[in-house]
Structures are given as structure tokens and as C-alpha cells.
Amino acid sequence: xxxxxxxxxxxxxxxxxxxxxxxxxxxxxxxxxxxxxxxxxxxxxxxxxxxxxxxxxxxxxxxxxxxxxxxxxxxxxxxxxxxxxxxxxxxxxxxxxxxxxxxxxxxxxxxxxxxxxxxxxxxxxxxxxxxxxxxxxxxxxxxxxxxxxxxxxxxxxxxxxxxxxxxxxxxxxxxxxxxxxxxxxxxxxxxxxxxxxxxxxxxxxxxxxxxxxxxxxxxxxxxxxxxxxxxxxxxxxxxxxxxxxxxxxxxxxxxxxxxxxxxxxxxxxxxxxxxxxxxxxxxxxxxxxxxxxxxxxxxx
Amino acid sequence: xxxxxxxxxxxxxxxxxxxxxxxxxxxxxxxxxxxxxxxxxxxxxxxxxxxxxxxxxxxxxxxxxxxxxxxxxxxxxxxxxxxxxxxxxxxxxxxxxxxxxxxxxxxxxxxxxxxxxxxxxxxxxxxxxxxxxxxxxxxxxxxxxxxxxxxxxxxxxxxxxxxxxxxxxxxxxxxxxxxxxxxxxxxxxxxxxxxxxxxxxxxxxxxxxxxxxxxxxxxxxxxxxxxxxxxxxxxxxxxxxxxxxxxxxxxxxxxxxxxxxxxxxxxxxxxxxxxxxxxxxxxxxxxxxxxxxxxxxxxxxxxxxxxxxxxxxxxxxxxxxxxxxxxxxxxxxxxx
Amino acid sequence: xxxxxxxxxxxxxxxxxxxxxxxxxxxxxxxxxxxxxxxxxxxxxxxxxxxxxxxxxxxxxxxxxxxxxxxxxxxxxxxxxxxxxxxxxxxxxxxxxxxxxxxxxxxxxxxxxxxxxxxxxxxxxxxxxxxxxxxxxxxxxxxxxxxxxxxxxxxxxxxxxxxxxxxxxxxxxxxxxxxxxxxxxxxxxxxxxxxxxxxxxxxxxxxxxxxxxxxxxxxxxxxxxxxxxxxxxxxxxxxxxxxxxxxxxxxxxxxxxxxxxxxxxxxxxxxxxxxxxxxxxxxxxxxxxxxxxxxxxxxxxxxxxxxxxxxxxxxxxxxxxxxxxxxxxxxxxx
Numbered sequence: 001x002x003x004x005x006x007x008x009x010x011x012x013x014x015x016x017x018x019x020x021x022x023x024x025x026x027x028x029x030x031x032x033x034x035x036x037x038x039x040x041x042x043x044x045x046x047x048x049x050x051x052x053x054x055x056x057x058x059x060x061x062x063x064x065x066x067x068x069x070x071x072x073x074x075x076x077x078x079x080x081x082x083x084x085x086x087x088x089x090x091x092x093x094x095x096x097x098x099x100x101x102x103x104x105x106x107x108x109x110x111x112x113x114x115x116x117x118x119x120x121x122x123x124x125x126x127x128x129x130x131x132x133x134x135x136x137x138x139x140x141x142x143x144x145x146x147x148x149x150x151x152x153x154x155x156x157x158x159x160x161x162x163x164x165x166x167x168x169x170x171x172x173x174x175x176x177x178x179x180x181x182x183x184x185x186x187x188x189x190x191x192x193x194x195x196x197x198x199x200x201x202x203x204x205x206x207x208x209x210x211x212x213x214x215x216x217x218x219x220x221x222x223x224x225x226x227x228x229x230x231x232x233x234x235x236x237x238x239x240x241x242x243x244x245x246x247x248x249x250x251x252x253x254x255x256x257x258x259x260x261x262x263x264x265x266x267x268x269x270x271x272x273x274x275x276x277x278x279x280x281x282x283x284x285x286x287x288x289x290x291x292x293x294x295x296x297x298x299x300x
Numbered sequence: 301x302x303x304x305x306x307x308x309x310x311x312x313x314x315x316x317x318x319x320x321x322x323x324x325x326x327x328x329x330x331x332x333x334x335x336x337x338x339x340x341x342x343x344x345x346x347x348x349x350x351x352x353x354x355x356x357x358x359x360x361x362x363x364x365x366x367x368x369x370x371x372x373x374x375x376x377x378x379x380x381x382x383x384x385x386x387x388x389x390x391x392x393x394x395x396x397x398x399x400x401x402x403x404x405x406x407x408x409x410x411x412x413x414x415x416x417x418x419x420x421x422x423x424x425x426x427x428x429x430x431x432x433x434x435x436x437x438x439x440x441x442x443x444x445x446x447x448x449x450x451x452x453x454x455x456x457x458x459x460x461x462x463x464x465x466x467x468x469x470x471x472x473x474x475x476x477x478x479x480x481x482x483x484x485x486x487x488x489x490x491x492x493x494x495x496x497x498x499x500x501x502x503x504x505x506x507x508x509x510x511x512x513x514x515x516x517x518x519x520x521x522x523x524x525x526x527x528x529x530x531x532x533x534x535x536x537x538x539x540x541x542x543x544x545x546x547x548x549x550x551x552x553x554x555x556x557x558x559x560x561x562x563x564x565x566x567x568x569x570x571x572x573x574x575x576x577x578x579x580x581x582x583x584x585x586x587x588x589x590x591x592x593x594x595x596x597x598x599x600x601x602x603x604x605x606x607x608x609x610x611x612x613x614x615x616x617x618x619x620x621x622x623x624x625x626x627x628x629x630x631x632x633x634x635x636x
Numbered sequence: 637x638x639x640x641x642x643x644x645x646x647x648x649x650x651x652x653x654x655x656x657x658x659x660x661x662x663x664x665x666x667x668x669x670x671x672x673x674x675x676x677x678x679x680x681x682x683x684x685x686x687x688x689x690x691x692x693x694x695x696x697x698x699x700x701x702x703x704x705x706x707x708x709x710x711x712x713x714x715x716x717x718x719x720x721x722x723x724x725x726x727x728x729x730x731x732x733x734x735x736x737x738x739x740x741x742x743x744x745x746x747x748x749x750x751x752x753x754x755x756x757x758x759x760x761x762x763x764x765x766x767x768x769x770x771x772x773x774x775x776x777x778x779x780x781x782x783x784x785x786x787x788x789x790x791x792x793x794x795x796x797x798x799x800x801x802x803x804x805x806x807x808x809x810x811x812x813x814x815x816x817x818x819x820x821x822x823x824x825x826x827x828x829x830x831x832x833x834x835x836x837x838x839x840x841x842x843x844x845x846x847x848x849x850x851x852x853x854x855x856x857x858x859x860x861x862x863x864x865x866x867x868x869x870x871x872x873x874x875x876x877x878x879x880x881x882x883x884x885x886x887x888x889x890x891x892x893x894x895x896x897x898x899x900x901x902x903x904x905x906x907x908x909x910x911x912x913x914x915x916x917x918x919x920x921x922x923x924x925x926x927x928x929x930x931x932x933x934x935x936x937x938x939x940x941x942x943x944x945x946x947x948x949x950x951x952x953x954x955x956x957x958x959x960x961x962x963x964x965x966x967x968x969x970x
Contacts, residue, residue: 195700199732201727202753203724206757210745211742214744
């Protein structure tokens with residue numbers, strides 16, 4: 001046999017072995033996402049909202065509490081593009097500045113609920129047994145209440161105020177994440193590479209954090225964006241009902257609530273906050289849809 | 301002179317990938333006569349399954365197309381048949397059995413329903429008569445208790461039993477040609493022996509022509525009279541079985557035969573073919589095997605060789621520059 | 637006289653049998669009394685068809701499953717008695733190579749992280765030292781250090797299997813359990829991986845438990861072979877002895893059924909009767925008797941015990957088979 005036959009791949013590494021050029025996963029993701037126009041537009045809108053939340057108070061044409069007693073309940077005009085409310089305060093400025101409050105409360109509530117939900121879901125799914133039953137039954141109880149009712153009950157117990165609204169919204173966010181993560185955990189923990197991790201000698205927490213959790217994250221991203229939308233709606237509703245921010249703070253829901261009294265004479269006070277809430281929740285939902293489609297390997 | 305059943309001429313099948321068409325199978329020509337078992341060997345990705353699906357016209361309609369060639373069955377080009385005519389041929393004149401018998405049967409239907417459905421599709425008989433035929437055909441494939449099997453669901457049967465049922469279904473209308481796509485790959489070796497024995501019996505009794513598609517060289521050595529070797533969507537060699545194993549001409553065939561562990565050969569290390577099969581979308585120019593071939597020359601990388609006859613028993617072909625027009629006077633210098 | 641690396645004694649394993657809501661789930665008798673020793677530096681082949689319990693045996697030795705009874709001695713400890721926590725440090729000495737090259741690598745982690753993981757857990761090497769070790773191992777298995785930055789999905793089956801081998805080698809285990817390491821690979825890639833495993837065994841003085849259904853592959857790489865059927869070992873012998881003088885009717889049928897890629901050798905296929913019995917309803921007496929052409933009355937009644945039929949050749953059969961010309965050599969104490 002010639003020497004050529006004797007060479008084994010352990011000695012030789014030729015171009016037949018070279019891998020194709022690394023396709024950046026991130027690039028592919030971005031390309032796919034850009035194909036979805038509604039999602040892109042929603043993302044742009046949300047980014048604008050975030051900018052408003054951060055810089056709103058510097059950009060607002062009027063001060064939030066600045067009362068213009070000459071222009072009470074005025075409709076949209078050149079000076080006040082979205083009109084004024086019953087105290088003569090500029091609605092546009094109040095909504096702009098109020099973005100921070102509304103968005104911040106919704107985001108922090110959702111984040112808190114997500115983190116807690118993920119932890120509970122991972123534990124329930126991985127360990128099973130009585131812990132699983134306990135956590136799932138608790139979630140079932142929370143699930144059986146309509147979101148708003150539950151939130152009202154919690155706020156009624158804790159008392160009004162933005163912090164408590166955040167707590168209430170966080171609480172009813174937990175079950176959906178716990179359930180999703182638990183399901184994903186159960187699936188992933190059966191994977192061969194998790195068994196491999198055990199056979200190498202990984203401790204449980206390492207298996208959970210390094211091997212199981214990353215496989216479940218995908219299922220959560222989409223739900224997260226949707227829940228932010230729900231949280232905004234819920235926080236606004238609570239404020240509308242009088243449980244959230246007080247009258248002076250520029251909160252979207254509170255503004256909606258106050259405007260009720262002037263529905264016949266000055267509908268613009270209700271219209272603009274209402275449209276803003278509607279469009280924001282829609283944007284989050286469409287973003288969630290777009291993300292779901294982008295992450296789905298079967299769709300192009 | 302055996303009756304020619306199938307004559308495939310210059311078949312070319314393409315698949316759509318990312319808005320462009322890639323060729324999966326190219327310039328494939330072969331024939332099958334009555335009563336012979338022809339082996340189609342190659343590793344995964346070589347195009348053997350695509351070839352058989354092209355013959356049966358079972359490819360997905362939107363993302364694939366047969367862009368060239370003819371498939372003559374009894375002299376008639378079935379690629380030109382419409383759906384109705386094709387349905388008459390499938391199952392009746394040409395039957396196919398697949399690799400995973402458990403997955404080929406509908407898990408929600410009893411076996412009786414599935415076989416009877418197949419029989420009634422091609423025969424104008426009563427249900428009772430069809431049931432009797434189903435019983436008979438199950439018995440003929442060696443199932444010990446046909447009635448119990450007819451009443452079972454697929455998950456209640458073992459892999460070997462399922463494959464027998466598949467063969468029974470395939471043979472129920474007494475086709476002239478049977479295409480078997482990796483029929484025993486998913487089965488244990490002792491069950492494989494039973495199924496291969498069964499298929500040989502079918503060939504003997506009914507003079508059926510069989511196209512045996514597999515990657516297992518042992519199976520083709522035992523069963524087939526003639527072997528076709530495929531690589532990267534092309535036929536690279538064709539020869540009667542004894543000649544192929546005794547003196548393979550194409551370097552790929554040589555490498556393949558050498559790299560298979562043989563029972564009883566007492567070898568401690570195997571020669572092997574370095575590298576791997578090229579991706580469909582990025583096929584090298586010239587001979588598709590050149591990147592892995594130890595004899596590759598410049599001309600191999602520039603022009604793809606044609607499939608030409610090899611000096612031998614008259615029905616050997618090889619797609620290699622080394623054997624192009626080999627008249628037998630060339631010394632066997634290339635064989636190691 | 638060296639001590640065996642691992643010593644399996646009379647292990648029994650069942651699955652199921654729990655009480656379902658409406659009825660009891662059937663008890664699956666996966667392993668029915670398995671015993672063998674593996675000596676240092678050897679490759680011990682465990683062959684059998686699907687359902688015979690060979691993969692389960694591998695997982696029992698790796699403590700991924702717990703046995704019902706029996707002992708598994710490794711490193712002077714009976715690992716069946718260890719808790720998961722106590723087993724963890726032992727895992728540095730037993731590593732496993734899995735059948736499925738696509739499932740056994742975490743798709744979200746880079747290759748270098750995957751290979752380095754055992755080092756991270758069992759040693760206190762620095763990041764730099766680990767990286768160096770990983771690069772060395774990648775070269776050893778025929779890949780390049782540049783490949784370490786990539787993800788599993790960018791590699792072929794054969795390459796992934798080599799990555800799995802590299803990972804198994806990192807902590808220099810005393811025993812490597814290879815569970816069907818080449819079954820999912822193409823023929824020409826099988827040869828590459830088998831050659832690699834042979835070479836590594838010589839270079840690193842490794843001990844393998846090689847589990848496979850493919851007799852031709854096992855013949856190549858194993859020193860001693862045990863044949864399993866329905867959760868029990870029916871015959872154990874050195875490679876040469878097993879292939880030249882198979883005594884158990886199942887071994888003989890198995891050998892005859894393997895198709896040989898040589899058309900001049902016509903095989904006399906010994907066909908077994910019927911199908912594999914269900915593991916929920918084991919046959920009485922000898923587990924193989926329902927399919928054996930030599931079955932006698934005693935086989936139905938009495939389960940045979942393992943006995944040594946010639947040096948190093950063990951068999952579990954009342955009537956081992958001898959060829960015509962060997963009748964004089966028979967040592968049958970029936």
C-alpha cells in the first residue's frame with residue numbers, strides 16, 4: 001500500500017474538511033425581521049416611545065402642571081396641538097411626559113413577573129413532583145381570575161399608588177411565564193445533550209442554567225412583548241379606576257378617567273390618551289407577532 | 301432475452317432552494333428487466349432515493365421538477381402520463397416499499413383497512429373478496445396469524461411485521477416492478493435476513509423485477525445480480541455484482557468497498573475515503589469526486605467525465621477518466 | 637493479575653410497573669441478570685439487536701439509570717450504592733460517547749465550550765489552560781482549533797462524533813463507554829471514526845466498552861465480545877474464539893445473518909423462528925427457547941446458568957452447538 005493510503009485524518013487536515021463560511025445568526029435574524037413591515041413599523045414606534053420616556057420632560061412644549069386659564073378645554077389648535085384639559089394644561093405635553101410613567105410601570109411590572117415566572121417554571125419543570133404540583137396549582141388559582149379583577153383585588157388590599165399597581169400587574173403576569181417555561185423545561189430536559197451534561201458530572205444548577213434555560217428562552221421572548229402590551233392596558237385601567245396614579249401625575253389612564261366628565265363638550269381629552277394607549281398596545285402586539293414569525297425556523 | 305420493464309434515460313431532477321434550482325440527480329440512465337434484482341447503492345445524499353421518487357413521480361410538486369429525461373415503462377414514457385394514468389400504474393404495475401415501516405403505515409387505521417384500501421383502489425371487487433385477498437397476501441409473506449394482524453394497529457406490530465405488511469400491500473396487486481428503498485435499514489439483522497429471504501422468494505415465484513436501493517454493500521452482494529453505484533447525483537459505475545466486487549473500477553467504488561468492515565476478515569484498521577460528500581448547491585466543477593480522489597488529475601477538475609463502457613463482460617460502465625475507452629490493454633497500474 | 641476496570645455482577649433492571657389511573661402499567665424486564673468484567677486497556681464489545689438491553693447496560697454503568705439489584709464495581713466502589721452527589725466525582729473517570737451525533741451536542745454552545753466542560757467541572761485549570769487542552773484535543777481528533785469557535789450545526793455527523801470523542805478524552809477517563817458511536821454515520825465516515833478510536837486507544841491506553849448492533853464493526857475494534865439477547869448475556873468470548881467457534885444458537889444465527897459484501901461467499905442464513913418476545917412477558921426457562929431450532933424440553937423448563945465452556949469462553953445454554961468435526965472436543969456437562 002502506498003503512503004497515501006496510510007494517512008489518516010488525524011494527521012491530515014485538508015480543504016475537504018474546511019467548514020463553509022460562518023453565517024452570522026444575528027445577521028440572518030435581522031434580515032428575516034426586516035421583511036415584516038408591520039413589525040418594523042411597530043418597533044420604530046416603540047423606540048420613539050422609549051425616547052419620549054427618556055427625554056420627554058425636556059422636549060415637551062409646556063410644563064406638565066402649567067395651567068393656562070384662558071384656554072380651558074380647548075380643542076386642538078396651533079398653540080396646543082392636542083388641546084387642553086379642564087385646567088388648561090397642554091394635553092400633548094402631559095401625554096409625552098406621562099410616557100415615562102406609563103411605560104416604566106408597565107415594563108417593570110412585566111420584567112418582575114417574567115423573572116419570577118421563569119424561576120418558578122424552571123424549578124417546577126426540572127424537579128417535578130410535589131414542587132411542580134404546588135407551583136402549578138398556585139398558578140392555576142391565579143389564572144382563574146380575570147387579570148383586571150385580580151389586579152383590583154391586590155390593589156384594594158395594598159392600597160392605591162403606582163408601586164402597588166406594578167406589584168399587582170407583576171403578580172398576574174407570573175403564571176403565563178411559569179407555565180410556558182415549565183413546558184419548555186420539561187421538553188428540553190429530555191434532550192440528549194442534557195443527559196450528556198449529567199454524564200459529564202454537571203451539578204443540577206449548572207444543568208438548569210447552562211443547558212436547559214437557554215433552550216427555553218425563545219418561547220418567552222414573544223410572550224414578553226405581548227405582556228408588556230397587556231401591562232400597559234392593565235396599568236391604564238387601574239389608573240382609570242382611580243387605583244393608580246393620583247390626579248396630578250400625568251398618567252395616560254388617569255387622564256382618560258378625568259376626561260370622562262367632559263365627553264360631550266370636549267371629547268379630545270379622552271380621544272388622544274385613548275388613541276395613544278390603543279396604538280401602543282397594538283404596536284407591542286404586532287412586534288410580538290413579528291418576532292414569533294422571525295424566530296420560527298419554518299417561515300422565511 | 302428477459303423482458304425489459306423499466307428504462308430510465310438521462311433523468312435529471314432539480315430541487316428549489318432559496319429561489320434557485322439545484323440539481324439533485326443528473327444524467328441517470330439504467331434499466332431493469334423482469335426477474336432481476338438490481339442494486340442502487342450510494343451513501344446518503346447521493347440521489348438514490350430521489351431517483352426512485354422521480355420514477356414513481358412522488359416528488360413534492362412545487363419545489364421539485366424533472367427537467368430532463370424519460371422514464372419508459374414497457375416502452376411508454378410515464379413522465380408524460382397525467383395524474384389519473386399515473387395512479388393506475390402506482391401500486392398496480394410499479395410498487396414501492398420504504399425505509400421506516402412503522403412510519404409508512406397510518407397509525408390510526410387498522411391494518412385490514414389499509415390493505416383493503418390498496419386492493420380496492422386497483423380492483424373492481426367486493427369488500428369481502430378484498431378481505432380474502434388481504435388474508436392470502438399476508439399469509440404469502442409469512443405472517444403466522446393473518447387474521448390477528450389484520451385486526452391490529454401498526455403500533456402493535458414489530459418492525460419486521462410492519463415491513464412484511466408493507467411488502468404484502470405492495471405485492472397485493474401483483475406488480476411487475478418493485479422498488480424497495482432501504483427496506484431493511486431500520487430492522488435488526490436477523491429480521492433483515494427474514495425479509496431479504498422473503499424478497500428473494502417473490503422474485504423467484506412471480507418473476508418480479510426489483511430495484512433494491514441501499515447503502516449496505518453486504519445486502520447488494522447477497523441479493524443483486526447487477527449493481528449501480530451513485531455519487532453526488534450521478535451514476536459513477538455499473539457492473540454485474542461479481543465483477544464489481546472483484547475489480548471495482550471507479551475510485552469511489554473502490555474506496556467504498558475497502559472501507560466497509562467485513563465479517564471474518566480480521567483487519568485492525570480500515571482504509572477510508574477522506575473528506576465528505578459535496579453540498580448540492582456547491583458542487584465542484586469537473587468530476588464531483590475529484591476533491592476526495594487519490595488519483596485526481598488536472599483534467600478531472602476541469603471536465604466531468606462521461607459514463608462510458610468499460611472493457612469487460614460487455615455491460616460495465618464507469619464514469620472516470622482512468623477507464624475511459626479502456627480496451628483492456630492498459631495495465632492495471634492504477635489499482636493498488 | 638490486574639484488576640478489572642469495571643465489574644458488573646448480576647444486574648437486574650426493570651421499567652414501569654407503576655400504578656396508572658385505571659390499570660397497572662406493565663413491567664418491562666430490560667436487564668435480566670448481566671455479569672461481565674472489563675480489563676484495563678481492552679475493548680469489550682457488547683453486541684445484540686434492538687431491545688436486548690445493551691444501551692441500558694451502558695447507562696447503568698454510567699449511573700444514568702439505577703438498577704433494581706446487582707452490583708457494579710468501579711474503582712473499588714459499588715457505584716449502584718452511590719447517590720447522585722457521591723457519583724459526580726467518579727464521573728471524571730467514566731465518560732460516554734453517544735449514538736446520536738446531532739442530539740448529543742448542545743446546539744447553543746460553541747464547540748470549545750462543549751469540549752472544555754468536563755475540565756471546568758472536574759479540574760481547576762485556568763481558562764488559558766483549558767483552551768490549550770481543547771485545542772490539542774481538536775487536533776488529535778483531526779479538526780482544527782479554529783473549529784472551536786463554531787456551533788454544532790455547522791458540522792457533519794462524522795465531525796460531531798469526533799467532537800464527542802474529544803470531549804470524552806479531556807479528563808483522561810479510566811473507562812469510555814461508546815454507545816453505538818458509528819451507527820448513525822455513513823459507511824465511509826464510520827471507517828474514519830473507527831480508525832480514530834483505535835489509534836486513540838493505543839496512544840492513550842484507553843479502555844472501551846463498545847456497544848453496537850453491527851457485528852462487523854465490533855469484530856474490527858473489540859478484543860472480547862459479549863452477545864446479548866433479551867436482557868441477558870448468552871455468550872462471551874475473545875473475538876477470535878467467538879467468530880471461529882460460536883456455540884450459542886443465537887450467536888450462530890446472528891453471525892449467519894450479517895450480509896457479507898462479497899458475492900462469492902454465499903451465506904447459509906440461519907433463520908430464526910418468529911419475532912422477539914415482548915419484554916413485558918418473558919419466556920419461561922431459557923429466554924431464547926421460543927426461537928431456537930434446537931429447543932428441547934429442558935430449555936422450556938429451566939433457565940440455563942452461565943458456565944465456562946473453554947478457557948475464557950462463557951455460555952448460557954443447555955445444548956451448545958458444535959460443528960460436526962468438533963464433536964470429540966465437546967465438554968458438555970449437561
